Amino acid sequence: MEEECPQIVIIGGNQIKQNYFNNIHIYLYLGGPVGLLTAIQIKILVPQLNLVIYEKHVEYQRKHVLRLNKVTTFFGFPSHPLLTNLIDNLPSVVRTSVLESQLLELAKKLRIPIKYENIINLDKFINAHMIIGADGSHSTVRQLVFNNKMKVQDILKYVIEIKYEVYGHGEKLDFIKYQYRTQKQFKYVIQEHIGSEKDNRTPITIHLLVDQHTYEQMKLATFKQPYYLHTHQHLIPNDLLDTITIWLNVKKEYADEKRVEHSERITSVALMIYQSAEVVHYQQDKQQYNTCLVGDAAFGVPFFRSLNNGIICSRKLASCIQLYYGNEPAQTEGGNFLNSLKFEWTKLVNQAHCLLNSNEPLKAYSQFVHLMATKEIMIAQNKANFLFAADMMNKINGSVPWQLNKWSSEDVDHLKETIYSNNQSSITTDNQMDSNTWEDEDYDLVQEFDIIESDLSNNFQQD
């Protein structure tokens, strides 16, 4: 791509003349929801800027279900009729790919150019004024510009996830009669989510909070290459296999569960928190572009909040960029009165925030993201501590000698009977099973865990 060399680089400038905009190029690496939303807002707020989006995949890869907090997440967004309409019609639970395709359509309507290219270095963008890295948790921009330096990088919990399907309607166990006494048998805390029935099948997901040692033994069971109970039993540590077997047998006997044969898919997951040490690379010498990170590229927390956080940061970044390139009134034609009011309010707050940061909007953005990441990381750690306490309670409950509500040792031996060698007759066979068709379907346990694939932790270990 050929670009003219920008004649002027503005750092923290408020007074930019209209014709200079022709030479200002902003590149975004994205395609993900956060990058698209950032681009859309910048285009609405500063339509004169030359924006280009780079995305490596023609089809967005993520399909899991997201929970959006519409009231807080989209507060103060520019009041543009197309954007307002899109936000108003978004459900609060939406598939990532659906959100992305709606945003992509809007970006195209706003005439934001999108180039499909995998960016591996930034050499060709030497003439850009700004690069925005919205390229997700494995961010290339973070690697190239920020050297992948992390302020926080930690694994909060290790989780083994088992997904399977049952015929008909899924039922929970009676808590007092069965679940409590079963849980006490286990070394690990178990959480179960029953999805919605569709075509006479119900997806069920269980999560086991395991120790690091067990996780390491199960590390090869990834989302891309899961273990299946009927083929990988020999690779599963005994304790874990016993836990899964007992649970499934209790569900079969006491919740009348009829599992779809060979549907039990097992993966290992590390719940991570991370925060890039810097999210703005500020070029004081005006020789090169400024770089900002947004979305998962900037920071990530488990427990369902990442996208919501990314969207809030995208709003902040877009308004800081508006201030950075000039105080022109926002192009917020149409929209509704209430949204305009919220937008004007956030704009005022943002202006005050930038003034407090020596009138340097990108510094204000950086401060905002750091504060937000710190808060979110604290919330995630508290939740991890709560789960740790639940784990301890479970271990104590399972080991005290005066237990009344418990399985007898004969019951336990019976429940440990291996599912595929001894219990085959009671499992209904279905060769049509296609695990991909129900993956993440109605999976609102993502409220509990924002699952980051285990290869992410490998990636960080290598960095």
Ligand SMILES: Cc1cc2nc3c(=O)[nH]c(=O)nc-3n(C[C@H](O)[C@H](O)[C@H](O)COP(=O)(O)OP(=O)(O)OC[C@H]3O[C@@H](n4cnc5c(N)ncnc54)[C@H](O)[C@@H]3O)c2cc1C
């Ligand atoms: C199972 C699961 C459930 C979740 N549930 C929730 C939830 O309920 N609520 C919530 O708020 N969050 C949730 N999250 C987190 C949420 O999905 C992410 O925070 C969100 O997708 C991040 O958006 P993003 O745009 O920052 O990054 P991504 O969605 O990762 O998009 C980055 C984009 O950049 C592109 N890209 C990357 N590298 C390059 C390159 N070198 N060149 C060109 N393009 C590149 C990628 O192709 C991709 O399209 C969940 C995550 C998972 C895995």
